[in-house]
Each structure stands twice: as C-alpha cells, then as structure tokens.
Amino acid sequence: DLPTAEEAYNFFTFNFDPEPQQQPRRKKRHSRRREAEEEGEGESGEEDEEKEEEEGEEEGELEGEDDEDLFIIDQSAQDFLEVKRAEYIGYSRRLQRERETLFVPSMRPVPASSKLPENVRPRYLEEEGLYVGERPPVCLTNQNILENRILKQAEGRKWFGDDGCIIALPDPINESSSRPPLFHLEDELDPALQAVYRKALKTKHVNLYITGMGDPQADYQLDVDASGLIFSHHPLFSREHVLAARLAQLYDQHLTRQHKNLTRLLTDKVTQKCANKTKLPALSQVTQQRIAEYKQEVRHTRQLRDVEQEKDRALLKSIIRVWKELKALRDFQRFTNTPFKLFIRREKVDREQDEQEFENDIIAEVSELEAEAEEDYQRKMSEYRRQHEEWKSWKRKQKKQKKKRQQEEEEEDEESEEELGEEPEKPEPPEKPDMGDLEEQVREKAARIHRKPGEPVLIPELTVSGPVTPNEQCPRAEFARREDVAKRALFIKVLYNDKEVSRTDSRTLNMDFRVHFGQIFNLKIVNWPESIKLQVFESVGSSSSLLAEVCVPVPESSILTGSAPFEEMEFSSNQRVTFNHEGVGSGVPFSFEADGTNTQTLLTSGKLSWKLSCCVSWAVGEDDVPLAPPSSQPGGGMYSGLRQMDAIACIGASGLNDMKKLGKWAAESRLDPNDPSNASIMQLLSVVSGGDVAVPEYFRLEQLQEEFNFLTDEELHRCRRFRLLRLRSQEVPEFRHFKCVPSMEREISEKVFQDYEKRLKEGEIIDTKEHIDAHRALVAKYLQRVRESVINRFLIAKHHFILSDVVSEDEVPSIGLLGWNLFKLAEPKRPLKPRRKERKKVTAQNLSDGDIKLLVNIIRGYDIPIRRPYASKPPVSAKSGRSFAEPFTAPVSSHTPQQGSEWPFGQPLIRPFVEVSFQRSVLQTSTADGPNPCWNEEIVLPFSAPNGDYSSTSLQSVRDEVFINIFDEVLYDVVEDERERGNTIHTRIERHWLGSIKIPFSTIYLQSRIDGTFKVSTPPVLLGYSKERSLGSEGGYDAVRSRSEGTFLSLFITIEPQLVPGDTIREKFDSQEGERLLIASEVFEKEASGRFPDRPCLTTVIDINGKAVFVTRFIRPLTPPQELLDAFPNGPQETAELVARYVSLVPFLPDSVSFAGVCDLWSTCDQFLTLLAGDEEEHAVLLCNYFLSMGKGAWLIIGVAIPEVSDKPLSQSHINKTEGGKSQISVGEIMETHQWKSFEMDVKTLYFCMEPISGFPLHLPFSEIRPIIEAVHSTGVHKVEAPNVEFALAVYVHPYPGNVLSVWVYIASLVSAR
C-alpha cells in the first residue's frame, strides 16, 4: 500500500506540528518492548506465543497509558530521551539467539533414510538397467545444503526420488523456449504489425567480395609488375630526340614487319597457287569453276603482296630519310643527343638469278594480266557482237520499215515508228588491249615497289652505340634542357578499384627518356577487380603532376605470374608545355628547319611497358596453386570446376566455350593454316579434335588411386627383379643366398628361375631313372619333401629368439665348479702328459678358401691284417716307400732275396700306410712296419666350403666325408735280369686296400674335434691277408684290442682354426603332448642333468612331422618278420643275432646331413621300414622293439658318440648299444661268406697259376647304386699298375624281408705270373 503521489507530496510539504502526546508514548513503547524481548530471551521455549501475549498486553497497556499522557504535557526534552548504557550481548548468547531465529542448513550429507519414506530402501534405476540421464554437475556442499533445507520444509520428501537424490533433470535448460505463444491468430492483427513480403535483394557490396563466393579461406593475389616506361615523346625532347624517336618507331615497325614477313608469305602463296592452278586438269565443270576461283584468289593475293611490298619499300625509304634528317640535324646543331646510329647492311644477291626471278615474276604477272585482259577483251567482244547484232537487226528492221513506209506511206502506218523507238547507237568495237602497254605498266609498278634486280638488299640496323656529346660541349640552351631533364623524376601509382594501393619509387628521367621501375606489387585482394589503373606522375622538385593514366585490363584467371608476357600500353597526354630552351615542348608547334617552316606539333606520349603480369597476373601460391578467384561468369561455379581439366584453358584461351562452333567457323572461312597469326587457333583446333576434353560422365571412387600405381599388378608380377628380391626375402632355398641382384631388369635372365620353376613343377613327379627301383625313388622324394618341410619349419623357428641366442652370459657357477677352479690353481704348470687345450673359437666370418684346414693326426693302428705267406716268388719288400728312393737303402734291399727265402721269418708281416682323402685332395702317411704300426703323423688337408660361403648353416650342410684308408704297401721286384740284381733295383709298388674309416665333415664340424681309437671297417675276408693275432704281445694295448675283434686306428681330427659350430640343437617345436607330461619331463631332465652333467638326457624328441614327442612313445614290442623267426626255430641266440643283422642292414642316413642345421629327427619303426633309411636311433629303436617282442629284456641306451661315423658301436663310446647287439654281424656273415668262398674258389680255379691274389668282399646295405660304386672306388683296387694285372668282380645281393637288401661286392686283383 504505497502512498499515492499526492499523499507523498502532502507528506513532504506538510508542516508538522509537534504532537506531544504521541511521542513519549512511542518511546515508552519502544523501551518496553525491548524489555519484553529481553525477558523473552530468557525463556527459550515458546517464544512466539509469548510475543503474541505481549502484543496483547501491549494493547492493553496502550489503553492504560493514554490516561497517563494527560499529565506529562510540559516535560523537557530530557524527559523524552532515555540515556542507557550500550548493551552488549555476549557472543555465545548471540549465537544462541541466532540459532533460535535463524536456520542454517547443515553442509553435511543427509542420511538417505531421512530422505525416503520409512522402511523404503533406495532404488537405483541405473542398476536396474534403465537409462538415467547425467545430472547437471552441482557442488556437493551446495547439494547437501539444499537437501537439508528442503527436508526442513513441509513435504520436503517429495523432492526426492526413489534413489534418495534430489530429482533433477539431466539438462536444466529447456529445449524450446517456454515463452507463451501469442494466441491472437483468430484476432485481427494490429495493421502496424502486419508482415509485408519483400523480395530478397542482393546488396551491391556482396558481389564485390570474392570471399562471398563461398570460400572464406580463399587467398587471392594479383601481381602488378611495373617494369618500365619509354617515352615516345616528352616535352623535354630536343629536336634530335624527336627524330630519333621517329626513327626508332620506324625501325620497330620495320622489325615487326620483318618478323611477320608478310611479303614473303604472300609471294609464296602466289607461286603455290599458280602451281596449283596449272596442276588442275581443266576438264570438268567443277575444276573449271575451281580454276576460276584460283585465278581470283591469285589476283587478290598478288594485289595484297604488292601492297605489302610497297609498304616495305616505303618504310625502308622513310627510315633512310629520317636517318638522313637526323644526320643533318646533328651536323647543324653540332652536338648529338641520342646514341642512335643506323647502319645499312647491303646483302649482295646473285644478279643473274635475281634478274631471272624478277623477269619470271614480271612475265608471270604480265601473262596473267594479259590473260585477264584477253578475257576481258573477249567478254567485251562478245558483248560488242551481241550489241552489234542487235544494232544490225535494228538497222535491218529500219530498212524494212523504210521500205514499208515507202510502200505504205499512204497507209499511214505510224505506230511502227513509235515501236522501234530511238535509233540505238552503233556499238564501237572494243579496243584490242595493248599488250606492250600492259607490260610497261607492270614494269613501272615493279620498279616502284620492288628493288631493282641485282640491286643489293638493304637491311637497316639501328644501334644505340653512338657517342653522345658530353654536357660541357653543348650550347647553353641544350645544356639547360639537359639540366631540366635531370631534375625530372617519375613514379607510377597503382590504383585498384580507383583506390591507390601502392606507388613505385620515383626514378629520375634519363637522357634516353626511358625509366626502369622493375617493381612487382603483390596485391592481396578481397574485392572483385573492376579496374586496375596506373598513373604516371612526373615530379619536378617537390611538385608532381599527372602525366597520364593507363587502364590495365584485369587478367584472365589462367594468366599466372610465371607465364605472363610483358605487355606495352601506350599513353598520351594533351598538356601544353613550352620551354625556353632546346626542349621542343608538348602540344606546341615547332619546326626542324631554321626558317620555321614545316612546323609540327607533338603531344607527350609514351609507352608504359609491363609484364602483363603487371596488373594482370594472378600470383601463384607456395604450393603452386594459382591465387586467382574463380571465374565470375554466369554459371561460373560449374565452369571453374571443369576448368581443371580444360585443355583449352591450359593453352591460354579461356572463355572459349564452344569449340565446335569455332572449328566450324575455321573450316568455313578456309583459314590458312600456314599463317602464323592463325597458328594458335589451328593448334587449338587440333587439340579439340585430337584430345578428348570431355568431362567423364562416370564417377570413380578413388579417382587418384591409378595415378599412384606406378605399375599395374601384372607388370609388377612380371618384373623379374622384383620377383627375385621377393623370393630371396622369402628365403626360398634357391635364392636364399643370392648375392647382388642386378640393378637392371634386363640383366636378369629367365634362366635364374628355371631351377626353381622346375622344382615347383616336378614336385609330384617321381623320377625313377636315377634309382634302381620305384620304391627307392619314392622314398627319396618323400625324404626330400620331409626335409623341405622341416627346413621351412626350422627357418620359421630360427626367427624366434631367446636370450641365449643373442646374449652370451656365463652361468652362475656352482660350488663344485668353483672348487674345481681352485683345484686347478694347484695344477702343475707343465704337466708331463700334456692335454690338448681348447683353442679360441673363430666365428665363421670373413673366411675364404684356404683359411680353413683339416688336421688329421694319425697316431697308430692296431691289429692290421698281416700278409699270408706265398710259396713262390715272394714280393720284394723295401723298408719304406719314402726311403725307397734313397741311396742308403740299397744295401738293405740287397738281402731281400734271402729274406724271401727265409719267409715267413724275415719278410715283414705288413707295411701299412694310411691315406686320407678329403675333397679330392689325397695325402698319405709314411709307411710303417708291422701289424701294430705307429705313425704319429699329422696330415693337413685344405678345406673349401661350397660356393665360398662360410656361414655356419652352409658349413653344416657340407656333405663331404673324410676317407681314411689303410693300405699295405707291397714291393715287387721286377728286375728281369738276375745279373743286374747286384747293381740295379727295379721294383714295383702295389698297394693293397685293407680297410677304411669314413668320417663326415659335419661330424668334425659339430664336434670340433674327434679323438679316439676307431674300428676300421675291414672286409670280412681279405685275400692274401690273414687276421691272425700278431706274434708279439704289446702289453698294455691288449686291453683295447680285446674289446672287440678287428682293426683299429687311433686318430685325432680337428679343424684349424676352430670354428664355432652353429646353434644346431635347439628344440623349439610344438608338441602334442600334455602340458603336465612336458613339465614333468622337463623337471626330470633338469634333475638328471644336474646329477650327471656330462650325460645327455632326452625326454622329448622331434618326430618326422616336426613335433616334439615323448621319447618312450617310440618303444613298443614289435614282432620281427616271420622269415627271420623261422630261420632258427630252436636257436634263440641265433635268431636274436639274425634279427640284429637284419636291423643293421637297413641303410643309414645320417640326420645331420639330410637335415642340416636341424636337430635329430626320430621316425617311427613303421616310417623307418617304409623309408628304409634312418639314423642310429631308428635302428636302435627297431632292434629294441624286436627284442622286446621276442621276450628279451631290452633297453635303449642313448649316449654321446662321434656322431654317425659308422653303424657299429665304437670302441670308445657306445651309441645305441642294445642288448645282444654286440654280435650283430656274425651270423649273417657266416651265411653269406660261403658265397665268398665259392667266389674265391672260382677265381682260384680260373687263375690257379696266378698269384698273388689280393681281393676282398665289400658288404653294404643297399640304398642306392652310387654309394656302392663309391665304396668300391675308394678301395683303390684300380690303382694297381702292374702290366698284366687282371681283376675279378662279383656281386651278390641277399634279400631280407621288407625290401632290405644286403649287397656283397667281391673284388680281386690278380697279377698274372706269366
């Protein structure tokens, strides 16, 4: 209830009268009230009620007080004022009071229970999978305060949702404004608010902005290159300058004319057309017409040419005239202002030829003219004849009429006279054209426009090399002019859309009135270019005046800075300038002549030269994008898009839309293609007709993909070099070590791939030719495939590294090792029996042929077979092969006959030597004596790796073997004449093979050294030798010998320098065994190797599929073939031996050779017997399985050996020795050796008279032919060089079940005894 304005006015203007009765009462009431309040504060409880009560009291009191007021009328002011002490309310008290009155919501979170109805658990919609929007972020304290506050209010709980949180919208902002709509639709709107439709208008300025085209980021730049200014007239020109300018102008004209060379062109045209005309056969109507056309054309062109020629000549003349004037002027004024100088070069011409040409020309023209004149005459004549005929007929008629008239004068026939009308004039016969006159005319014309024949051709050359008179030597007036010139300076303003955007530096005017600016202005523009103007200003001192203004056309958007040509613009001004010095001024007449005649008036003019780029080119952005705005033509949006592929725009003719029309026009107007001015159009037309500029109508998704394919896929596959590289990186065996792939495709021949492709093609075809039977071929193929697949597997596995492959790190030494090391310190420094020390290993790198040597140390042999004594003609024996040639041996040999007679006591039992052959190098030891020789010789053999590749993988796959053969050296005395025996020695050496040892190189490489005593594989029977134990016992070595029967050889083989064998045995193959089994086996292996560090322990092995298999899976009882069991029905020992022999006859194929770089592969017995080839472990497993099935206790013992030296257990270490395996050989041998006996008998019966016989049987398991041949070859039987030696050979193959074959080769060499 605010007071009204009137009341307020009254209130303020009211003169308050004191109201004495009211005031004290109010005071009192106030004080009382305060007291009451103070009292109230004491009781905290029902305050409000008390207040109300007080109110009530007050009312009552007020009524009572009214009475009191009557007595206090004249009380002083002091009575009205009450002075009281300032009352202090204690802080805690105040707080208490405030707490009573004020409610401060707590900031602590509200317990959920209080927010929800009783016994209701909060329900979270989110957990139930419903979507709950994200609540607007609110500070937690604020939320707590709010919640507390709401809870205080009545029905506060309704603000809380089921989850005990305040109900909140995810987004508190309404999606649409909630302003109430105006519901006045049915009502008539206020006419003032009525909407009026106006058509949308484009503002004028919108179009001005290029960016309005929809590309806000566009960056447009206009380059204005103001290069220079050349005045063709300037007020400060002297007279000489005027002439010089004229001369220069004329010369320019001359140059341009010469450049165009119209005259020559037209002349050519004339001659060509004439030629054409004569060529055309004048037969048909069409050609007739064509000839007429030609004639017409020729005449026309000739006229043109004449005009041009005349112009040329006139120009030349005027140039010369101006030059003469200039010279005269220079002479006259006695100084030169301009450096111009005209030279006239005379070009000599061949007079005769020239004349000839001239005459020809004239004759041609004359004849043409004559023909024309003749034609004309003929036409006129025909006309005349016709007219004459008419006239004649008229005459005749007249005569007739006259006659008639005379006859019918009287008949008054007057109409006829009227009919005939006037008398026609008698036609004059046309003049016969004067041919002589015609020629005269032509000649006259030619003389006027053509230089005289034989006259040299004049070629003017204008140079600016002439000297200019220096200022000091000039007259005053000229000097003043020059001074004035020097004062002048010029600059150019660039105006864009009538706004000055920049100006050049001002440059002083030169003497030659040329100004060079050479400035480029880059205008970044946002407005459409409408006009570009250049204003030329001349300044004298500080004042400047506008000389001229030049408008420059806005360039096409295809004109870019780099390509824009310079263009010259001419300008002129009509200012009137006069000078009182030599300057001729502008707009004022002046004269060259001293007498003032021949006045001329010139206006200041000049050429402003600029690159078209000056105003006109669009700059090119850094990324070569033209900074030109899109074309502003109507429909330009489409058009500018097309322009990207518009070939025509590229050649500069943008804006030409309708090529077809242009082409049509060009065809119709018979455009001359030879005319240089038409060249660009012709080119354009050829582009249009040739190149298809149509925009493709289809849509391509990745239209630029093809641009980036630098080859099609087929071409890429065909590329031999790429293929070679790819195959190499795939580690295809043929190309794995291919070095230096040629850099050019053409250097790779198809031959490179031949082997590879052949292998791919013949993968399945089995070539049986190389093998004896199909089965072997099959096996070989199968082995090959297994080998490949295993190698592939291995190659993949090789790319997985473990730490020990990369980092070599010492194991943590055990206590025992430390103790051993300590013990070693106490070792004697120089032991009596030195051991071979480990040498430093060399990684196989940087090695070449000859660097690696094989050291074979042959120490001694045991139990070498001794010769059997022969009855007749004992062989002569020399002490040794080496000493044989030495002179001092002669006495020794001299008593050999006695020795021979004393046989067997004097004859040496045997003279063995050892020959080692490796990689085609053969070396031998010296010859020793006796069956237990001691050589102790070192043989050094060179080694070369295949293809010079000394990498470890390559070295592992070396298949070469070291053959160690023992021979007996036998000397035969071949002295014919007994008389010569005293002083001549003539013996023949024969070597008899006794046995051999084969050691593969891979074994040596992997073992790094081979040291031990090896059993020599000797043939079971050696003709001429007995295997009896030697006579003398040699004490300590009996122990070695007694182990096994046979011949033994102590060897030490190593490689120098020692090579690090490649990491071969690392089994990283998958397994199909159970995880527990694998772990358990691993534990066992670790434990075992801990206890016996020297012994190998195998738990899993790799089967032929390249999978790790638990080793005992190979051991199962297996029944041997029935034939073997039936052989000795009641001799279990014999049966066992037969079985063992059978197993030993399965060919051996060492793994380390066939699977180079791969660990041992185990094949099952089934696979083994199918393949008929295998390693020791396969043999051992098979034998073990057979024995198991025969009820024998059999174990498989795995040990370390010199790997794969031979199948038999070696003396030093036993591999795969199974129970009963010791006597493998004997039984079968007994069976088969009687074959040998019969062979021997045969030989003996045939050659009983011959002796000595040396021979032996070779026993081999059959795998292929080649190894058998090699084995025979290696015995060196063929090396006997006796003149009448004869050989005997027999082969016996003993079959066993399962395609196992035992091959015996019996060889004997016999020397005929004559």
Next chain:
Amino acid sequence: MTSNNPAVFLLMVNGQIEAADFPEYDDLYCKYCFVYGHDWAPTSGLEEGISQITSKGRGSQSLVWNFPLDITFKSTNPFGWPQIVVSVYGPDTFGNDVVRGYGAIHIPFTPGKHTKTIPMFVPESTSRLQKFTSWLMGRCPEFTDPKVVAQGEGREVTRVRSQGFVTLQFNIVTKDMKKLGYETTSEHSAATGLTRTSQNM
C-alpha cells in the same frame, strides 16, 4: 668403368672413429665391422678393424682413437645399405676385458662430410646374482655377435643399458647412383630464391 649404363653403383666411405665419451671408464679400445645386405659387396678396404687402447688425457673426458675407416662398396640395390657396428671394450677393475658398449649406424646416404654420434649400450645381466658373479668373474654379458645391434630381429629378448657415445666422421663419395635412378640429394636444396619487392595489403 665409365660406361653409360652402369650395372652397379659404388659407395666410398672413409673417415674415422674419432673419439668416445665414456665418463666412467678408461683405457678403452674399439672394434668395428660393417653389416650390409645381400646385394652389397666390399670392393676394397678393410671390413673390420680393431683400434689401439686409449686413455683419457689429463683433464679431458673424451677418449680419442682417430681410427681410420676406408672402404668401398659396390651394390646393385640400396636395400641393405651398409651399417657400421662399433663395439668398445676395456678392462674392468680386475683387469678383465669386458665390453663397454655396442652401437651401430647407417653409413650416410649423401655425399659429403658427416659427423655422427652413436649412443652405445651393453646388454644387462639377467639377474642381480648374475650381475654380481659376472662382475666378480669379469665376464659381462655380451652379444653373441656384435652384428646383432645392426638388425632388429631378436632384440626384444634383450635388456640393455645405455652407456656412453662414440663420435664418427664419414666422408662419402658415391658413383653412378643417379645413373641407376637413385636420388639421394633433395631437390629443394637447388631451389633459388627470387628477390622482389613485395607489398601486401
């Protein structure tokens, strides 16, 4: 050899292993070797070398070898561009020769003089105990082949510690690279700048 259609290109490298920066060690020597692809073959020069032992000068921290390199390769294919592998060795506290760092870097492609610094690293022992024993026995873990550091294969199984730097200087001359179509210098270096007064508005 000046035919217009060369079959190979040549890369001549000379330079030197200038110095090393191993703040903790002294009396070091280094070995170098080259690792290159199948299509590369050295035509002349030494493929590997071993330097003298050098000690730090008084007050200077760098170990200077100035060990010359001089080798020429021929190749038909830039794939497998040669890398130099440098390994540094020196005595430990007990006088055993242990490795102090391995490092490798490609020979620069572009002709001219280049100075390169190779960070060096050594393989770490697999465990603390190993580390202690290797220190005690003077047998630090080494790469089985120093050429491991020039290839990426199998590196994931190792752990290495970085240790020092070696500075090398190369002078490179190539022949016939361009004739075989291999461009090693960039086009931009030949770009010329135009001088023009420019005024932007």
